Amino acid sequence: MNFWxxxxxLVREGVGVTIALTILSAIVALVLGFAAGLAKRSPYAVVRGIAHIYVEVFRGTSLLVQLFxxxxxxxMFGLTLSAMTxxxxxxxxxxxxxxxxxxxxxxxxxxxGQLEASVALNLSKRQRMRRVVLPQAFILMLPNLGNQLIELFKSTSLVSLITLTDLTYQANLLNGSTLETTKIYTALLLIYFVLAWxxxxxxxxxxxxLTEGRY
Incomplete structure (x- = not known):
């Protein structure tokens, strides 16, 4: 096979799975991330504790081990999930x-000062968070959220190890049958770059x- x-x-056989995995995982990560981030600021110690344990466990252990x-x-505990799930x-x-x-x-x-102003306007705690804090905080979060999204996308290559037929799995499969190692993994690098850009x-x-007119 030639390079192209x-x-x-690889595009035909693996890109669809990689993109679907990225989108679904990103949705889960964002929902859990916002829930845990808000929970860590909860006035209830139990809620803060649960959020803290979740964050420390999953940040402190390897994604590959978690996947396995x-x-x-x-x-072994009676809960069998598909490779994609x-x-x-x-x-x-x-x-x-x-x-x-x-x-x-x-x-x-x-x-x-933004919080003090919202209190002066007699907004409830929920209104302060929804109308004042989160809109401003989201703009501050964007650069780091973008970095996390890119890292998440690149981390999808690990799923080939549980036989999910993503880009990396297809590249490994093709390499095993053709031994065109240099061409295959160069093509894989190129495809990941084009998708990440x-x-x-x-x-x-x-x-x-989102920042136009704010600064």
Whole structure:
């Protein structure tokens, strides 16, 4: 196979799975990240404690080990997940822990004067968070959220180890049958770069759009 035939094969066979995995995992990570980030600021010690344990466990252990545990160990307890579901759960939980810290630090970066002004306007705590804090905090979070999204996308290559037929799995499969190692993994690098580039530029564009007229 020549180089471009390899590129076409990998795109046809693996890109769909990689993109779907990235989107689903990102949704899980964002939902969990915002929930845990807000929970860490809860007035209730139990809620803060649960959020703290979740974040520390998933930030303090390897994503690869988490992936293996969810896919290979959970069935021993009667819970069997498909490769795609296990991958989404593992990546979502792992990056959700990192996103939670981005959310927490973003909220804490909102100037104290904004909170004092919202209190003076007699807004409830929920209204302050929804109308004043989160809109400003989200803009502060964007650069780090973008970085986390790119890292999440690149981490999807690990799912080939649980036989999910993503880009990396297809590249390994092709390499085993053709031994065109240099061409195959160069093509794989190129495809990952091409897929990651719009994510990077898209987050930069969103950041510029949201900050227009604010500074």
């Amino acid at each position: 035939e390899i590129v076409v094969f 545990w969810i896919y290979f160990v959970l069935p 296990a991958a989404v759960v593992a990546i979502g939980l792992n990056f959700g822990a990192y996103v939670s810290e981005v959310v927490r630090s973003g909220i804490e970066s909102v100037p104290e 719009p994510l990077t530029k898209g987050m930069q564009l969103l950041e510029r759009k």
